[in-house]
Amino acid sequence: MEENSTFCKGCSCTESSIFKTLSSDDLDFIDQSRINNSYKKGDVLYREGNRIMGCYCVMSGILKIYKTGNDGKEQIIAFARKGDITGYRSVLSNEPACTTAEVIEDASICYIPASAMFSFVKKNSDFALSLMQLTCKELNQANCFIKDIAQKTVRERLAEVLIMLDDTFGTDNDGYLSISLTREELSNIVGTATESVIRLLSDLKSDKIIAISGKKIKINDKKLLNKISNSY
Amino acid sequence: MEENSTFCKGCSCTESSIFKTLSSDDLDFIDQSRINNSYKKGDVLYREGNRIMGCYCVMSGILKIYKTGNDGKEQIIAFARKGDITGYRSVLSNEPACTTAEVIEDASICYIPASAMFSFVKKNSDFALSLMQLTCKELNQANCFIKDIAQKTVRERLAEVLIMLDDTFGTDNDGYLSISLTREELSNIVGTATESVIRLLSDLKSDKIIAISGKKIKINDKKLLNKISNSY
């Protein structure tokens, strides 16, 4: 990752993450306590129910954050990408992880011990406030999702998810969504059966609203997709 | 409310709420800045999208916290009762309210200005931490709910909600759930049509798992209900 310095101070994650409120000294402190590791697709950072002693800052790559249902079906709650922090909920509350974090695109991730997090919260109220605001933002997103999943049809939710993926991860040179998900993973975000996702994608394709090339999806008519998602 | 002092220090809410980490001086400060008001069923404390300049601490009564869907249908996200704080998310993030808070049982509620909240966060890291943990707890609950609503049947969710209502609000002398909700409100928690709730309640009644007397519901066999909810 050439663009990232080997120190937090120069790391591009620092500016975009909650750590932007930290002082130079604090960043030095993280540098001394953090551990950077590489992860491959399929690697699990932490699993629902397990205790973790620190949180993770993503430098590159993508994680899916999910809860597992009774029957083993995953429900994807969120993604984490460059600059995102995950695992902090369990650290702050000193509780077992309530989600599983799994790598879906090879990643470089810094581990930051709980002690450092607590130390910053204690001595830097701006940091505490940013962290709180981050949690509040996620809480709001979760609440929106509850409303959508409860009130919208699968078709509407799929459209919404496609737009979200476009907004969050962007597209490659050919206009295809940068993030690569299996149909099953898509269904685990939308909250439906894999076959339903396939059929609905196929419908959207027939209507020329999206294009599909193998696993890759391209949004042709975002405006129409947005209309289908019934957002406001 | 005889059991509550006219001061925060003696208020029974203080011990059970996040304010328990505040010093005696801080509590005096709240006393000077807070405003206590009475509200009637149907009153709206704040509405989704509106700006609020403070948060609310419930001394008595019950609020429903909900988001409104495109078609006007409410999705109830949470309830607030004695000792609960609401509105703090918008205050901390300085954003418009993302939910509506409406009284469903006559309430006595203290308004606490944003300035006081910020002041405490700044000077009391324990308070900041409690607030963070509260948010994290709500976030976890929201994520659980997302998984449930995405993966469980309406029947399972209804059973789960009934158990939640029992756990949260308890029962009256005859064993009926203390909280009184319309069928529509129930459906707005479960995330389904009102008629579905009615039919499923009727089924549960036939199976003797619950009893219904007008609007009141009594849980006869909580163990079985728990089994139906498919929780783990």
Add this chain to the structure above:
DNA sequence: CGGTATATTGAGTGTCTTCAATCTCAGTGG
């Protein structure tokens, strides 16, 4: 004692799920 809000019931329908079979494709080893 109206009048309105809420609750209930029935019928019909559509969305979505489930199950099973088939297909595609990338990776592997002979």
Add this chain to the structure above:
DNA sequence: CCACTGAGATTGAAGACACTCAATATACCG
């Protein structure tokens, strides 16, 4: 180079679950 293998994608058929619409009943409020 090609068959083999397994994971993922696709399609079809059948049926369950839940929703909508409409009519009616009941309860609650002033």
